[in-house]
Each structure stands twice: as C-alpha cells, then as structure tokens.
Amino acid sequence: MRRPLARTLTALAAAALLGPLLSACGSDEPADLVIYSGRNENLVKPLIEKLEKHLGASVEVRYGDSAELSAQLLEEGDKTEAGLFLSQDAGALGALSKEKRLAPLPQTTLDKVAPAYRSSAGDWAGVSGRVRVLAYDPAQVPTPPDSVHELVKPEWKGKIGFVPTNASFQAFVTGMRVLEGDDATRTWLKGLKANEPKTYDNNLKVLEAVDKGEVPLGLINHYYWYEQAAEKGADKLKAKIHYLPAGDPGGLVNVAGAGVLKGADDKQAALARKAVDYLLSAEAQTYFAQETKEYPLAGGVKAAEGVPPLETLQPPKIDLGRLDSLKQTLAMLQDVGLV
Numbered sequence: 120m121r122r123p124l125a126r127t128l129t130a131l132a133a134a135a136l137l138g139p140l141l142s143a144c145g146s147d148e149p150a151d152l153v154i155y156s157g158r159n160e161n162l163v164k165p166l167i168e169k170l171e172k173h174l175g176a177s178v179e180v181r182y183g184d185s186a187e188l189s190a191q192l193l194e195e196g197d198k199t200e201a202g203l204f205l206s207q208d209a210g211a212l213g214a215l216s217k218e219k220r221l222a223p224l225p226q227t228t229l230d231k232v233a234p235a236y237r238s239s240a241g242d243w244a245g246v247s248g249r250v251r252v253l254a255y256d257p258a259q260v261p262t263p264p265d266s267v268h269e270l271v272k273p274e275w276k277g278k279i280g281f282v283p284t285n286a287s288f289q290a291f292v293t294g295m296r297v298l299e300g301d302d303a304t305r306t307w308l309k310g311l312k313a314n315e316p317k318t319y320d321n322n323l324k325v326l327e328a329v330d331k332g333e334v335p336l337g338l339i340n341h342y343y344w345y346e347q348a349a350e351k352g353a354d355k356l357k358a359k360i361h362y363l364p365a366g367d368p369g370g371l372v373n374v375a376g377a378g379v380l381k382g383a384d385d386k387q388a389a390l391a392r393k394a395v396d397y398l399l400s401a402e403a404q405t406y407f408a409q410e411t412k413e414y415p416l417a418g419g420v421k422a423a424e425g426v427p428p429l430e431t432l433q434p435p436k437i438d439l440g441r442l443d444s445l446k447q448t449l450a451m452l453q454d455v456g457l458v
Contacts, residue, residue: 150177151177151178151386152203152394153201154181154204155192156182156183157183157184157188157207157375158185158206158207166403166406170398170403173397185206185207185210186210186445188204188206189204189215192204195382196220202390203394203395204377205375205376205377206378208374208442209243209373209376210439210443210444210445211443213439213442215243216378216443219381221240221379221380221381222378222379222380222388224241226241228244229241231244232245232399236374237376238376244378245375246399246407246417247415248373248374248375248416248429249287249342249374249414250362250370250371250414251339251341251370251373252339252340252363252370253336253338253363254325254329254336254337254338254343254359255336255337255358255360255361256330256334257357259278259335263361266367266369267363267367267368270314270336273314275336277314277315277316277317278336279336280317280325280328280334280336281338282318282322283318283452283458284458289448289449289452290373291369291371293444295307296444297438297441298368298437304451305454305455317334322337323343323347325337326344326347326358329358341412342411344358344360345423345425345426348425349412362427362433365433367433367435368435370432370434372414372434373439373442374416377394378395379391379395399416399418401418401419404416408422
C-alpha cells in the first residue's frame, strides 16, 4: 500500500534536520551514485536494484518526503552528496529548477518524454504519470459529476471522501491555483469545507470507503482502483472511477520525475544522467505500467490493460513545474480549515 505523503509547513521548515532520519540502502563503502528519493521504498526498491545492475555501479538511496527532500537539497546546495533526485511529484522538482539546482539534461533524454511531462527549462523529466479521478459508488451515484466545481453544491454535503494531507490532493489544489487563481481556489476550498467532506488517512482508504458504500464519492489517483482490480478482480469492486473531461482541474495529470543535481562530481553526474535514461527505458517504463499501474511516459510502452491511454484523456493544460508553490497551498488549506 502506498503511504500518504503528509506535508506541513513545520516539516518544511525543519527539512534541514532530515539528513540523519532518512533511510538508506547500500554498503558502508561510499556509493558511486547517491539518490534522494521521494518515492516510497517498497514501490521502487525492485527498480533501484535493476538500475544498479544496469549502471554496474553501487547505488545508495535516501528516502523521504519529496517536498522535504527538495527543501533539504536547497539547504545543502553544492555540498549535497546526492547526484540524482527522484521525486514523487513535479512540484518538488520545480522548486529546485526555480533555484537553478538542477543540471540541464541532454536533449536526447528530454525528447523521450512529451513536452507536457518534462521541465520547460530542460532540467528534469517525468518518468511516470498519474491522473486525478473521482471514485464513485454507482448504487448511490449513477452519473458522477464532470467537474470538481460541482462538488461544492449542496447535494454533495457529507458525501465526499478525500485525504487533505496527501501530496496528490495538494498538487491538485496547487494546479487549481495556477489555472484559476488564488481567489477562485480559496472560494472552492471554502465550499468544499462547508460540504463537510469525510477525511481519510490515505487514498486507498477513500477507495475502500466508496467500495463499501460508506461514502458515495472520493477524490483519488487512478492507479489505486487498478491496483485493487488486479489484486481482487475488477468484478469484485463495487466502486468505479470517472476521468474528468474538458480540462477540468480535478483531472490533473501529475508526474513522478527525475533530475540531475548541480554540485555532483563528474562521475556521479554521468551516472545520474544514465539513471534518468534507464528510468525512461522500456524495462523501467514497463515496471511502472505493470507493477504500479501508473502511466508510462516513454519507451513506447503502453498503459496496463484496461487503463485508458493517456492520449485519450482531457487533462488541464499546465506547466507542471509551476506546481512548486506548496507552502502557499498549505497556508490556504490551513486558512480554510481543511488541514
């Protein structure tokens, strides 16, 4: 099960203290490549093992929350031991890019990923994608709404499940701020709050609640449903998911991505660039598609069976690097009382 990435302003302020708390893998010998990973160890460890064999070099991974790791890297600057940042979301990469802490990637690497899913500055690339969707109980919601803006209407009072501390929900709110402005987003959040949504610890629990009929509607990422369908059988799930059309902000496609850090020595930088290319290879992209049910973004790899092709969706058009204003989003969520 994927853990929710709870983020707080206090945690961001304390990010410089994270170093000793980060879990790591590897021997006592200095690693050839150090990776700071905002992706969960249980999720990517098998892929990291494949990466290590591909590179023919030792790899050490330090795990943590993407936003906190990004703040840690900004604090460390050129003194960082890391050569590669593997982030759970584009916003944390955007924060580093804004401060010019990422090295340019070769154009041949960038060209493996569609422009919508890589840095406009050319210094990070998305390696897998996920889509915000509505989970719904067909018995209670025969026709799900086509916009998150409908969720603030009175008929949805007490009928929505979500995880306000989850990184993907917060990225969606940041995306709404970018697309529609702070005033409109604050108004929407106040409307959501007034509708007394039910909070859960993580997205899987939201999906389970919808599946049990405990709550008619839930805000989640697409892959949770497909993981459960693969585990239990799609016919065993009462809950369904709805992809939002017409560029609705609730249908945000966010990416996990990777960038090479400035300050890395030549050997680490070269290995980090090779690591990014590996993460965009057919082998790694197949791993994301089949094992995590995320969207592959390169390598000519198709989405897992049953997952709608990415090109058939209608997500909002947004520069994902602009999802870097997490502090402002957290402040807004706190101000309206959702966290």
